[in-house]
Amino acid sequence: MKKIEVNTKERKYTIHLGCGALNEAAAVVDELCKSKSVFIITDSGVPERWVDALAEQLGKPPVFVFEQGEASKNIEIYGEILAWLAEQKATRKSLVVALGGGVTGDMAGFAAATYMRGIEYVNIPTTSLSQIDSSVGGKTAIDHGGIKNIVGAFHQPSAVIVDPEVLGTLSERERNNGLVEAVKAGLIGDGELFELFEHDDYMDHIEEIIERALLVKKRIVEEDEHESNLRKVLNFGHTFGHAYESYFGGRYLHGECVAMDMMTVTEDEEKKTRLSAVLRRLGLPETPEEEADSEKLANLIMNDKKSGRGSVDLVRVREIGTAVIETTGMEEIRKMLK
Ligand SMILES: NC(=O)c1ccc[n+]([C@@H]2O[C@H](COP(=O)([O-])OP(=O)(O)OC[C@H]3O[C@@H](n4cnc5c(N)ncnc54)[C@H](O)[C@@H]3O)[C@@H](O)[C@H]2O)c1
Ligand SMILES: [Zn+2]
Structure with missing residues (x-):
């Protein structure tokens, strides 16, 4: 143990x-x-x-x-x-x-x-x-x-x-819904954890996946117990994710919305390709099946408790394994939704 x-x-x-x-x-x-x-x-x-x-x-x-x-x-x-x-x-x-x-x-x-x-x-x-x-x-x-x-x-x-x-x-859908949080943890804090999902035998490493994801969360929570700043990086995948969740009302599971969010905020082509392959391996959606009203989504993001007035603290992954928080204006958010 x-x-x-x-x-x-x-x-x-x-x-x-x-x-x-x-x-x-x-x-x-x-x-x-x-x-x-x-x-x-x-x-x-x-x-x-x-x-x-x-x-x-x-x-x-x-x-x-x-x-x-x-x-x-x-x-x-x-x-x-x-x-x-x-x-x-x-x-x-x-x-x-x-x-x-x-x-x-x-x-x-x-x-x-x-x-x-x-x-x-x-x-x-x-x-x-x-x-x-x-x-x-x-x-x-x-x-x-x-x-x-x-x-x-x-x-x-x-x-x-x-x-x-x-x-x-658990059903495979339910299981992979939760595994998205480990993909997220890899992207924000542990590149090797992300790499485990780049192979078909990832379930053979389930204990290591859970351990590494917990270590990422532990490190962040210990430094910022009450979510003043650093802990916000855990919100990676959750800004657009929460909006998709409310917008599509129950059609997608939480982790599926996180998956679509991560694809929305990842701009770099090479990282997008790698992430997309991982999501496909896990049977997770990359974009909503049905076109969403981007204005409604933008409003949902603005009203989410995690956003400030005219801007959002958006977590971005520039290099796999490290995250940065960027204050992002609503204009930029709207562009990303298109
Ligand atoms: N406190 C936090 O930091 C935090 C973070 C993320 C999410 N959450 C909360 O977690 C909740 C979602 O959690 P969840 O995804 O685990 O959903 P859940 O607790 O509803 O579990 C999903 C389903 O699986 C069933 N189930 C549980 N264990 C099972 C097993 N071993 N085999 C088969 N079925 C099993 C449950 O009865 C339920 O029907 C949300 O309410 C969310 O707000 C809290
Ligand atoms: Zn989550």
């Missing part, structure tokens, strides 16, 4: 990474939670075999299962989880274990961040997106009033357990 130490101001914690890591969760949890008061939170789409494998080891603690999907990341279910924790007599010394994708991690993480002003949680991400991206960084949130992640908190996990084997039950 590999151990990656993450040092944030809030706390230091370990990411335990390796095939079979899920079967060693009890050792991690027992070490963290001397009171043995453990609560599993998961969603209905996480295959039972993974829930059972975890629950058995932990001596069958109470399990809260909510309906899978982004629509569940709401204040009602959040409230139900808090009420359930109180009903189950969870105390300040209890430990929440999140088992699932980014939705479960965000939801259980936010419940842990706020229950009794904050209790510890362990994140066990089970999708490629959550293993590569959302489980590290300490951002937790729910959606409200039609706005994604509008209510949340920074709350670092006490440990993260990443087992690439659990990805075996």
Whole structure:
């Protein structure tokens, strides 16, 4: 088992990474939670075999299962989880274990961040997106009033357990959707990681891919825990990506929108060719199937919380493996959309 130490101001914690890591969760949890008061939170789409494998080891603690999907990341279910924790007599010394994708991690993480002003949680991400991206960084949130992640908190996990084997039950589309975040991590911070995707046998290197992507994220998050500046480079692929996501409303998965964004902002022909080959290998779209109204997309970008008034902090990759943030005027953005 590999151990990656993450040092944030809030706390230091370990990411335990390796095939079979899920079967060693009890050792991690027992070490963290001397009171043995453990609560599993998961969603209905996480295959039972993974829930059972975890629950058995932990001596069958109470399990809260909510309906899978982004629509569940709401204040009602959040409230139900808090009420359930109180009903189950969870105390300040209890430990929440999140088992699932980014939705479960965000939801259980936010419940842990706020229950009794904050209790510890362990994140066990089970999708490629959550293993590569959302489980590290300490951002937790729910959606409200039609706005994604509008209510949340920074709350670092006490440990993260990443087992690439659990990805075996994901569909290929879902799996590759998350792998885009590793392609992104390669482009902004690790050229060799990007190169792993330039070969057909990339899935033989899945553990290395996850590890390298996590190391890129760790480095950036440690330097900029609360997203003042440097952490913005993680938004590479997400400026146009978020706009495509809202515009096409559910037709494309998040990672597919990130893929199309990366193609939109990459201008250099040689890099564009390399990126395009990688995206094709992963079965990901390079441009939207249907012509989009560029004015509407530009407005969506302007209204996105990450943009300033008449300009956008756009992350660009000039050399594979390093990113720069460039303040880009809306005129330029419109040109790129055409
Ligand atoms: N906190 C952060 O820093 C951060 C970063 C990126 C994304 N996010 C959030 O993550 C969420 C998206 O995460 P996601 O893509 O993991 O989606 P998800 O959590 O909805 O998971 C996708 C689907 O896969 C199912 N599933 C989970 N594990 C499985 C497995 N091993 N086998 C088969 N099916 C499985 C889930 O039940 C769900 O239906 C969004 O809400 C997004 O806002 C958070
Ligand atoms: Zn993303």
